[in-house]
Amino acid sequence: MGCLGSAFSALRYGAVLCACNMMLAGAAAAETVTVAALGDSLTQGYGLPPEDGFVPQMEAWLRDRGADVEMINAGVSGDTTAGGLSRVEWTLTPEVDAMIVALGGNDFLRGVDPAVSRANLDGILKAAEDKGVKVLLVGMIASSNYGAEFKQAFDAMYPELAEAYGVPLYDAFFEGLEVGEDTAGAARRLMQPDGIHPNGEGVALIVEAMGPSVLALVESVE
Missing domain, CATH: 1.20.5 (Single alpha-helices involved in coiled-coils or other helix-helix interfaces)
Known part of the structure; x- marks a missing residue:
């Protein structure tokens, strides 16, 4: 040559x-997986320094376990499932690979008909499905303030929707705060003075409990 x-x-x-x-x-x-956390004040980090909020703590927990992940805080304080539905399309930007859906607490506090909340969550899951975005649905557990029928319908909508869309379900956002019989003590130690929002220590326990489910979500992204 x-x-x-x-x-x-x-x-x-x-x-x-x-x-x-x-x-x-x-x-x-x-390889970096982008996860949007669509939620309300619990997701947004109400009343906390930025680094103590749910999203920063969850991102740090995942990275400490080797996940190449970036989390987007799509939490809006006071939001209901209706607000989440109105925001989901612009939350699901092209770089989003997966989404945590943690909504419904404010629906319960306002006594919204569970059928309405369910329809809104259905719309959110449908939007994610249409865009090929993986979802972890996070449930909430209602008290009996509005009666047994309301509680049954509210609590049931999460597992039923998770089954309908074939998405994983994390049973309850506050699951990590279960502390046996010391409920009153935990409320004082792990919650902010309003008794609704966890403090930084409480968020850390929530993240520790939910983290494996979110890590599985990240790992499911192809």
């Missing part, structure tokens, strides 16, 4: 090598 041919081969090899390197770099960059 002459000099010209050798030069051409070298250039062609260099171009192929460059293209391969670019593809590898792109693949490496694509």
Whole structure:
């Protein structure tokens, strides 16, 4: 092969090598999984320093366990399932690979008909399904303030929707705060003075309990 041919081969090899390197770099960059946390004040981190909120603590927990993940705080204080439904389309931007849906607490506090809350959650899950975004649905447990029928319908909508859409369910946002018989003591120690929102220590326990489910969500992203 002459000099010209050798030069051409070298250039062609260099171009192929460059293209391969670019593809590898792109693949490496694509490994980061972006998770949006769609929720209310519990997700948003109401009353807490930014670093103590649910999203920063969950992101740190996941990274400590080797997950290449970036979390987006899509929590809005006071939001209901209706608010989540109104925001879901612009929350599901092209870079979002997975989504935690943690809504319904404010619906219960306002006595919203569970059928309405269920329809809103259904719309959120449908939007995620249409975009091929993986979802972890986080449930809430109602008290009996509005009667047994309301509680039954409210509590049931989460497992029923999770089954209908084939998405994993984390039973209750506050599950990590179960402390046996010391309910009153836990409320004082792990909650803010309003008795509704967890403090930083409470969030850490919530994250520790929910973390494995979120890690499974991240790992399910292809």
